[in-house]
Amino acid sequence: MNSSSPEAEQAHGECGQCRPEIVDCLACKAAGIKAQAEYNAAQLPALEKARTDYDKIRTDYRDARHSVALEVADLRHQSKLLVERIRCLIKQEHVVHCLDKAYGQVVEQLRECGCGKGCCAPRECEFDTCTDGVSDEELAARIVDYQGRADAAKACFAKLAKEPTDLVQRVSDLKAEVSGITADLSGDPAKVDLKELYARALVARRHVHEVWQGFEHTRDFVDCLCRALMCWGKGLAAIAVLTGEKEVRACHARARKERCEYLRTHTVKEVLAVYDKICSHHGCHSEQEKRREDNDED
DSSP states (O other), X not given: OOOOSHHHHHXXXXXXXXXXXXXXXXXXXXXXXXXXXXXXXXXXXXXXXHHHHHHHHHHHHHHHHHHXXXXXXXXXXXXXXXXXXXXXXXXXXXXXXXXXXXXXXXXHHHHHHOOOOSOOSOSOOOOOOOOTTOOHHHHHHHHHHHHHHHHHHHHHHHHHHTHHHHHHHHHHHHHHXXXXXXXXXXXXXXXXXXXXXXXXXXXXXXXXXXXTTTXXXXXXXXXXXXXXHHHHHHHHHHHHXXXXXXXXXXXXXXXXXXXXXXXXXXXXXXXXXXXXXXXXXHTOOXXXXXXXXXXXXX
């Protein structure tokens, strides 16, 4: 653990001097190690379980994707035919044009809302554990930031873990959506709202195209899953180190506070103790020794 804040430098400087306070240095180092170990103990079980689940999730996703691939291809074809069929039934080109334009505007608004598709794990995931020149406030803020990033990666992994099951359910929902449009289209022509059916067909076609949630290939999903796990783990490792460093600094601060309180309440004793220490370094003599030396000279 490295520290370069003024307080930390003072504390670490004290550790290099020949003073009883060296015990504080050892105790604070131990406190930092303990804090780091406690953080790891609290976080590692979930991370280790995720590592075990990783292999199963990627296998389940591969199997799920393979099981619905033909159905998705068929749904893609059906939704395309539905759009073309209903467009022909409307017969009025300007109505179709207006519906297409309205659909395009709504889709653009949906894009602005954020589609939530694709990989939720960041491509770059680095965590700096060097604390040279970092103040206590900056250290605390960094821990909070890193914890937020690690939690986001953890949430991403949890979301991806459900994707094999969610994928199968989405395909099932899509089949019901397309079948519903087909059934309504076969109803009483006098009661069929072709504009509504056309809009539903456009939306269903979009749903089919988005069924993979941005993962064009199985490898894209597996890569995202791995990145989420790695980012989560790297974040926790960095936070553990910084948590230990934070505790070392806090421990030194407590020791300095206790020392100051001792000086305030035992000032006389400390003056005499420092006097003895100074004299031992500068050849000082007690009053009795000085009188004896004077008598010897006489």
